[in-house]
């Protein structure tokens with residue numbers, strides 16, 4: 522956190538684009554004023570200022586297997602064969618490795634224009650499944666990594682109990698993930714303690730999925746939590762998951778969740794790929810956000826989220842980089858829009874209406890949905906919000922002669938990460954001219970971890 526006075530030639534404010542703006546940020550990292558003109562002592566930051574994006578879905582440990590699951594296996598490859606490979610990698614990581622991998626990932630997120638991450642972490646125990654002496658150890662390592670990188674974090678410890686619907690026993694590859702209600706609530710309490718009063722940290726929970734947690738168990742865990750605690754759950758990502766849920770309960774996963782819980786704005790349904798029209802409507806009006814991870818969903822062959830129907834019904838969306846196969850808000854929003862164009866054979870499928878920019882519509886929806894999903898006071902350049910700002914490089918030839926929505930659309934549909942020049946989190950200037958202030962030492966530790974892990 523840092524007090525700052527920043528001047529921009531152009532900025533996307535809550536009510537639209539404005540030229541020649543000074544943003545004042547207090548010592549606690551919050552914006553206190555946004556005013557036209559340049560105040561005398563303001564630091565001029567060249568470029569186009571936009572609110573930095575929340576990344577609502579991260580499994581940090583998967584960052585270290587990027588590119589290593591793209592070779593055809595002996596049989597038909599699927600989400601489930603990828604998952605086996607991922608479990609193999611997940612069994613290798615020590616706490617120190619996880620911190621090194623997460624810190625590198627968080628630097629990459631910041632450089633892409635994200636300011637906050639929802640860390641959905643389920644590596645709890647030692648590789649043989651024995652709890653660490655200090656059970657929250659792996660999550661604390663994620664928080665340490667976030668602290669080194671400077672990214673805001675909503676830590677979402679994962680409740681994982683079963684290997685499949687209806688309380689099936691966990692598989693051997695899942696042994697690091699498993700907790701009961703008591704051990705889980707202890708981890709939650711400790712993380713809440715560690716985060717109390719911290720301006721960049723929030724704590725939520727992530728029941729892994731209805732495959733891994735029964736509704737009864739989830740009710741027991743949710744009951745004692747503060748009412749505003751964010752709840753993130755993987756839902757209806759794969760067709761087999763829908764079929765297994767139907768076979769077990771007679772309901773599809775989204776139907777089952779909506780029947781069993783009072784789903785509201787504190788909930789984020791991660792993926793929610795496979796929904797009927799009725800489920801799409803019902804989830805949209807429940808107030809839950811759909812936590813979409815379009816590049817991971819494409820990489821894993823999940824299917825296509827019904828974004829046109831969901832957003833028409835007033836559904837809130839947020840974006841996450843999930844497996845981190847791509848870490849880029851621009852590319853995830855682009856993939857989301859392209860999935861709808863390919864599906865419906867149209868263009869500008871998700872634009873708010875005639876004459877509206879598709880990139881702007883999606884960007885603003887993902888800002889507000891993401892801020893709410895993570896319970897982070899960000900997502901707008903406005904007094905009372907945290908000073909989380911990304912700056913696009915107006916000097917890049919791709920943006921020559923472009924401003925406002927045209928610049929935003931050019932970034933999202935064409936330029937991607939190369940156009941992100943500066944990033945501030947709570948007023949701290951973490952990414953300066955495309956370099957993170959600690960990127961060399963964090964990359965050095967990451968390389969050492971990769972050598973230890975021998976990948």
Ligand code: NGQ
Pocket residue numbers: 580604730755758817821843844
């Ligand atoms: C995860 N990832 O927990 O990392 C999952 C795979 C599962 C995604 N769903 C494992 N993208 O769902 O069982």
Ligand code: ZN
Pocket residue numbers: 578580641755791843
């Ligand atoms: Zn996930």
